Amino acid sequence: MSDVIHLLPDAVANQIAAGEVIQRPASILKELVENAIDADATIIKVVIADAGRTLVQVTDNGKGMSATDARMAFERHATSKIKEAQDLFSIRTMGFRGEALASIASVAQVEMRTRREEDELGTFIEIAGNRVFKQETVQCDKGTSMLVKNLFFNVPARRRFLKSDNVEKNHLLQEFYRIALVYPDVEFLFYDQDEEIFNLPVSNTKLRIEHIFGSTKKKMNQQLLSIETETNLVNIKGFIGKPEYAQKQSHQYFFVNGRFMRHPYFYKAVLTAYDQLIQPTESPSFFIFFEADPQTIDINIHPTKTEIKFENEQAIWSILSATVKEALGKFNIIPSIDFDREGVPDIPVLRSDKEIVQPKTSFNPAYNPFGNTAYKRPSIDWNDLYKDFEGEKKNQEVMSGQHDTAPIFESKFEDAYENSGHFFQLKNRYIITSVKSGMLMIDQRNAHIRVLFDQFMKEIQHKRGMSQQLLFPESLQLMPDDYLFFEQIKSELRYVGFEFASEDGDKYLYQVTGIPAQLQSASSTVTLLNDIIDRVKHATGDVVAVIHEQIALSLAESAAIHAGQVLEKEAMTELVERLFACPIHNHTPDGKKIMAIWTEEEIKSRF
Ligand code: ADP
Ligand code: MG
Numbered sequence: 001m002s003d004v005i006h007l008l009p010d011a012v013a014n015q016i017a018a019g020e021v022i023q024r025p026a027s028i029l030k031e032l033v034e035n036a037i038d039a040d041a042t043i044i045k046v047v048i049a050d051a052g053r054t055l056v057q058v059t060d061n062g063k064g065m066s067a068t069d070a071r072m073a074f075e076r077h078a079t080s081k082i083k084e085a086q087d088l089f090s091i092r093t094m095g096f097r098g099e100a101l102a103s104i105a106s107v108a109q110v111e112m113r114t115r116r117e118e119d120e121l122g123t124f125i126e127i128a129g130n131r132v133f134k135q136e137t138v139q140c141d142k143g144t145s146m147l148v149k150n151l152f153f154n155v156p157a158r159r160r161f162l163k164s165d166n167v168e169k170n171h172l173l174q175e176f177y178r179i180a181l182v183y184p185d186v187e188f189l190f191y192d193q194d195e196e197i198f199n200l201p202v203s204n205t206k207l208r209i210e211h212i213f214g215s216t217k218k219k220m221n222q223q224l225l226s227i228e229t230e231t232n233l234v235n236i237k238g239f240i241g242k243p244e245y246a247q248k249q250s251h252q253y254f255f256v257n258g259r260f261m262r263h264p265y266f267y268k269a270v271l272t273a274y275d276q277l278i279q280p281t282e283s284p285s286f287f288i289f290f291e292a293d294p295q296t297i298d299i300n301i302h303p304t305k306t307e308i309k310f311e312n313e314q315a316i317w318s319i320l321s322a323t324v325k326e327a328l329g330k331f332n333i334i335p336s337i338d339f340d341r342e343g344v345p346d347i348p349v350l351r352s353d354k355e356i357v358q359p360k361t362s363f364n365p366a367y368n369p370f371g372n373t374a375y376k377r378p379s380i381d382w383n384d385l386y387k388d389f390e391g392e393k394k395n396q397e398v399m400s401g402q403h404d405t406a407p408i409f410e411s412k413f414e415d416a417y418e419n420s421g422h423f424f425q426l427k428n429r430y431i432i433t434s435v436k437s438g439m440l441m442i443d444q445r446n447a448h449i450r451v452l453f454d455q456f457m458k459e460i461q462h463k464r465g466m467s468q469q470l471l472f473p474e475s476l477q478l479m480p481d482d483y484l485f486f487e488q489i490k491s492e493l494r495y496v497g498f499e500f501a502s503e504d505g506d507k508y509l510y511q512v513t514g515i516p517a518q519l520q521s522a523s524s525t526v527t528l529l530n531d532i533i534d535r536v537k538h539a540t541g542d543v544v545a546v547i548h549e550q551i552a553l554s555l556a557e558s559a560a561i562h563a564g565q566v567l568e569k570e571a572m573t574e575l576v577e578r579l580f581a582c583p584i585h586n587h588t589p590d591g592k593k594i595m596a597i598w599t600e601e602e603i604k605s606r607f
Contacts, residue, residue, distance in 0.1 A: 010130065015155065021103040024162055025052020025151055026171035028104055032146050033179050034094035035101075036060035037186065038081065041143060042202075045189040046176065051168035053159075054150055061143040064116040070123040071135060074110075076102040090294050094179075094259065106130045107158070108151045114144040129154045177212055178260035181253060181287060184208035206239060209287055213251055225330075227288070229323040233312050234292045236323050240270070241285035243277040243328070250285040257291060261308040269317045272591055273324035288320070423572040429563040431572050438599040442576065444567065446594040448560040449553075451578045452518065453589045456496055456552035465497035466517035473501070473511040474525050482533050483508055489536055492551055493529075518559045528558050553589050 022028060029046060036044045039062025049055035065073060072078045079098030082091065104110060105127045115122025122140040126133040152159040162168055169192075176198075180188045184205050190198035200211050206224065214220035224239040241250065254261050266288075274284050298309040310316055424432045431442040459465040478486055490500065499514030512525055519525070535550035561567070567575070579585050579594070586594055 015106050021099055022107055022151075024171055025056050025168055026175045028052065028056045028108070028148050028151065029058070029172050030175040030179070031095070031100035031104065032056065032058035032148070033176070035146075036062055036144070037179065037183060038093045038095055039063045039144065041186065043187045043189075045191070047191045047193070048169075048172060049193050051165040052151070052172050053162065053168070055148070056151075056172075057145070057147045059143065059145040061141070064119075064122070064143050065114045066116060066119070067123045067135075067137070070112065070114050070125055071132070073112075074101050074105050074125070074127055074130075074132075078102070092257070092294070102130070104148055107153075107155055109149040109153060111147040111149070112144065113138060113140040115140050115142050117142050178253070178255075180212060181205070181208060182255055182258045182260075182289070205287070205289075209239060209251075213285075223285070224287075225327045227323050227327045229319060231319055233296075234290055234310075234316050234319060236288060236290055236320060238286065238288040240288070240324055240327060243274055243284065246274070246278040246282035246284045248282055250283045251287070252283070252285060253287045255287075255289045256297060256308055256310075257294060259308075260306055262306045263308065265313060265317065266320055268591060269321040270324050273321050273328060277328065286324075290316075292316075423569060423576065425567050425572060427563075428566050431567070431576060433576070435597065438597055438601075438603060440595060440597050442579070442595045443563075443593070444565070444572075444575065445560055445563050446588050446592050447575055447579045447585075449556045449588045449592075450582055450585060450594055451575065452556035452559055453552050454582045456516075456518075456555050457548060459497075460492055460495045460548045460552060463495040465495055467497035467499055467514040468517045468519075469499075469514050470512065470525075473513045476500070476510040476512050476526055476529055478508045478510070478533075480508060482530075482537070485533050485537050486510075489532070489551065492548060493532070496551060496555060498529075516555060516559075518555070524558060528554055549589065556589075 021031065025048070029048070029052065033044060033046065036058055039060060041060035041062035043061045045057075045059045047055065047057040047059075069080070075098075077098045078101075079096060081087075081093045081096045081098075087096075101110075106129060109128040110126070112125045112127075113122055121137045123135065124138040124140070125135045152162075176188075176190060180186075180198075180200055184203050184207065187202050188198060188200040189196070190200075198212065200208065203211065206221065206226070209224065210220045223241050223245040225242060226239055227236065229236045252267070254263050254266060270284070270286055270288070278284060292310065296311040298311075422433060425444075426432050426441070429444060431444055431447070433440050433442075456465070494500075497514060497516030497518075498512065501511040501513050503509040503511065512529070515525055519528075532551050532554045535554060536546060588594060
């Protein structure tokens with residue numbers, strides 16, 4: 001038989017690449033405006049027609065191209081922005097793949113006019129489906145004008161995938177905002193055919209937000225609080241919406257080094273800060289700009305993905321959440337007790353002859369979370385206990401990945417934790433004890449979840465969970481699409497003590513014959529397993545870490561004590577000791593607060 005492998009003709013290869021980069025008119029807008037920014041333009045004009053189907057035009061006053069470069073620009077992997085692989089780690093431009101123009105030209109009709117400042121005449125190129133129809137010298141303004149007509153003129157199938165005009169327009173606007181918000185020092189114009197949609201003068205970030213999202217009725221300016229934090233890991237700047245302006249539909253933008261990004265994990269950090277301040281059905285607006293060393297972020301190699309991974313995600317989570325909380329707190333928005341009201345000490349009866357003083361939030365602006373606070377661990381054998389964890393601490397931080405907070409803020413509590421050994425249980429729900437700085441209150445269930453989570457993680461990593469045999473095995477019937485996930489995590493489940501027997505003839509049916517020794521009862525085993533499968537299915541990030549973490553979390557949640565459970569003194573002591581032996585002990589793995597401190601001052605101010 002003759003050989004079967006052959007190279008795809010360029011036109012076909014380009015169309016495939018285009019599928020990655022150019023999915024809809026908004027992708028064209030993004031690529032062209034990014035190129036204009038990279039060319040140092042100070043004025044960028046966008047014109048669209050028919051929701052971008054028939055026209056997306058971007059004109060800039062940037063540096064333009066020489067005649068040769070103008071032609072080269074449409075070749076695949078032709079770029080002026082990186083030279084070698086190493087450059088990938090220090091990218092400061094929006095583009096770098098050199099694929100956009102080639103992709104656009106393979107699925108649309110393109111006319112380009114471009115001139116450099118130093119050239120008298122510019123270049124005109126007409127290209128469609130990757131075929132150059134015309135290249136000539138023309139008179140034109142300095143800068144570049146790209147006119148992209150009839151997207152997917154040669155790929156009707158792709159055309160059919162486009163959505164309604166409204167949807168496509170919304171995509172176009174979103175791409176536009178994502179760039180315009182980052183470059184307030186660039187003037188932007190946006191036209192839908194002849195209609196001016198935006199005319200954004202050079203301004204600052206706050207005004208740019210106002211110009212884009214504000215209206216005479218709804219002044220954005222008054223709704224925003226500014227945030228700013230500089231650390232050696234990351235600088236965070238931007239604006240967050242005051243809680244009272246939270247809406248069902250809000251404007252939420254994260255940027256890193258000038259690129260828009262999605263970051264569900266950081267999103268949670270922001271939401272956590274608003275906890276109790278807004279209705280669950282509402283969400284706050286925010287425009288948060290991160291600056292990080294490009295070496296510490298995983299620049300999204302995939303052209304259309306906006307998820308970005310940071311090297312120090314947990315630490316940044318804490319910094320972000322503290323930054324947002326501080327801004328909310330400064331404006332007296334966070335009540336002084338950021339704890340569930342249920343179960344807090346009874347507030348003394350109000351007396352009419354006494355003035356009511358609003359409790360104040362206090363924070364110490366000089367507090368440096370990175371400072372090397374001397375850490376005093378209580379006596380007993382906790383040091384030994386801790387040693388056990390020490391080696392794994394690093395591992396643990398990596399493993400616990402997305403949902404954990406960094407230990408950098410721990411010192412606050414550790415410092416304060418010079419314990420008297422007296423514990424008191426409040427409402428069968430909280431453990432109260434006296435510490436150096438005041439009163440420490442621990443949520444017993446959350447504390448137990450943390451302790452068990454760490455323990456399960458250890459067992460998974462060391463593959464040494466204890467199992468208890470079930471007298472009556474439970475049947476686990478899997479849905480076909482869960483089956484694959486289950487196969488993926490089965491061995492990890494064994495490490496914590498689950499045992500399974502498969503049924504002959506039905507690969508979707510298993511018998512659960514053993515469960516982890518810590519689980520109190522087998523009754524909810526099947527629900528628990530389904531819960532684990534579900535979590536793993538929806539998790540993002542490093543698969544193995546996520547599997548471990550989700551298994552450990554599900555197990556911890558199902559085995560942990562509940563609110564309402566009476567605890568003897570010994571049980572409280574043990575729980576608190578074990579909690580403080582955990583490298584991270586102020587948050588549960590999914591970010592819930594475990595403890596709160598009432599400082600002496602706060603307590604005094606109540607009397
Ligand atoms: P990339 O932006 O990844 O380099 P593109 O295909 O978007 O790849 O562009 C290819 C090259 O064409 C760029 O590297 C740049 O040199 C040049 N170019 C594209 N658009 C412009 C523009 N508006 N002004 C000046 N040069 C441009
Ligand atoms: Mg580009």
